Amino acid sequence: MPELVVIAEQLLAPVPGGTGRYTAELLRALARTVPDGWTLSSAVARHADVEAARVPGVEGPRRLALPPKALTAAWQFGLPWWPGGDAVHATTPLAPPRAPRGRRLSVTVHDTVPWTHPETLTPRGVSWHQSVIARAARTADALVVPTQAVADDLAARVAGRAPVHVIGHGVTDLPSEPADLLLPAEYVLAIGTVEPRKGIGLLIEAMATFDGPPLLLVGQAGWGDLDPAGLARQHGLPADRLRVLGKLSDAELATALRGASVLAMPSLAEGFGLPVLEAMAAGVPVVHSDVPALVEVSGGAARVVPSGDVTALAAALREVLGSESLSATMRTQGLARSSEFSWRSAARRLWSVHTAAATVSGPEFGGSPPRAS
Numbered sequence: 001m002p003e004l005v006v007i008a009e010q011l012l013a014p015v016p017g018g019t020g021r022y023t024a025e026l027l028r029a030l031a032r033t034v035p036d037g038w039t040l041s042s043a044v045a046r047h048a049d050v051e052a053a054r055v056p057g058v059e060g061p062r063r064l065a066l067p068p069k070a071l072t073a074a075w076q077f078g079l080p081w082w083p084g085g086d087a088v089h090a091t092t093p094l095a096p097p098r099a100p101r102g103r104r105l106s107v108t109v110h111d112t113v114p115w116t117h118p119e120t121l122t123p124r125g126v127s128w129h130q131s132v133i134a135r136a137a138r139t140a141d142a143l144v145v146p147t148q149a150v151a152d153d154l155a156a157r158v159a160g161r162a163p164v165h166v167i168g169h170g171v172t173d174l175p176s177e178p179a180d181l182l183l184p185a186e187y188v189l190a191i192g193t194v195e196p197r198k199g200i201g202l203l204i205e206a207m208a209t210f211d212g213p214p215l216l217l218v219g220q221a222g223w224g225d226l227d228p229a230g231l232a233r234q235h236g237l238p239a240d241r242l243r244v245l246g247k248l249s250d251a252e253l254a255t256a257l258r259g260a261s262v263l264a265m266p267s268l269a270e271g272f273g274l275p276v277l278e279a280m281a282a283g284v285p286v287v288h289s290d291v292p293a294l295v296e297v298s299g300g301a302a303r304v305v306p307s308g309d310v311t312a313l314a315a316a317l318r319e320v321l322g323s324e325s326l327s328a329t330m331r332t333q334g335l336a337r338s339s340e341f342s343w344r345s346a347a348r349r350l351w352s353v354h355t356a357a358a359t360v361s362g363p364e365f366g367g368s369p370p371r372a373s
Contacts (some may be wrong), residue, residue: 005085008042031057106142111271146272149292170343186213189260191275195222199266200365206314208237247263276282280334301333
């Protein structure tokens with residue numbers, strides 16, 4: 001019985017971020033859609049506590065022998081260490097360098113930020129991502145990307161033989177019961193790791209140009225040491241118009257989303273933009289930058305502003321906040337657009353990347369079909 005092993009290391013990262021959400025939701029959906037005759041498990045590096053990587057319906061996680069940094073280095077430098085299974089899917093570019101004969105490897109590449117906006121990552125992060133993504137394009141059996149925008153840009157930057165499958169994300173099934181979270185009656189919401197490429201500084205500057213509701217920031221602090229409170233002081237946004245909520249539980253996130261007047265996502269670069277999709281699914285109008293992936297995901301249901309344009313961002317926010325009829329129209333359009341995405345669909349498409357290959361390859365999974373006698 002063939003086994004798909006999913007690398008779930010991102011669930012144990014200090015700041016899991018959007019790729020952590022992707023890993024968790026994809027694993028849950030894969031568990032609900034296991035094809036007949038297959039089994040599903042996960043694998044992580046050696047950790048003392050792996051509870052955060054346990055997903056109902058998924059065997060494991062299997063603990064590999066090396067701790068996280070050693071595993072990253074081993075795979076980066078080409079150690080052909082297979083984590084088991086007939087097929088492996090890496091939910092980030094942290095992946096084995098290649099699959100052994102008779103096995104298959106697929107790797108998700110979330111964006112091309114290491115090439116397009118290297119200044120928003122550490123130099124070490126840029127080097128690592130560029131090298132392992134380029135290798136995956138050459139040696140993996142399949143690459144998975146979340147949008148056509150990423151597929152097109154990746155093709156222009158990396159040469160390889162691996163077929164690329166565009167598989168979008170889904171809408172997270174957030175709790176329906178409201179959490180005990182004290183929120184203002186009206187507010188602008190931003191969700192994401194607090195780091196340079198999310199455009200937090202631009203958003204704070206835009207909010208300071210007009211009188212209005214407060215800005216609520218949801219997400220853990222990431223690379224770059226951004227100080228939202230300091231940026232607010234710098235741009236003249238009053239202290240009572242900024243609240244940094246940090247990391248929220250799913251129930252708290254759902255409550256914050258459903259109460260928002262508008263979601264702002266002025267990112268400089270994205271590969272998908274899950275908060276845009278989740279906000280639309282919650283009936284919240286969205287204003288985002290003209291990053292190609294965000295434009296692709298929102299599909300005409302959001303207000304789009306030029307990336308880095310503070311004046312345009314402020315004008316769009318004022319327009320949405322000031323017009324109930326516009327907000328109502330955007331809510332309707334957003335609900336319709338978000339209904340086109342689901343984690344179940346994403347999981348089934350990922351399964352097909354491996355099950356179709358198994359069918360074509362014949363009895364020996366991943367190998368050559370038997371010759372006619």
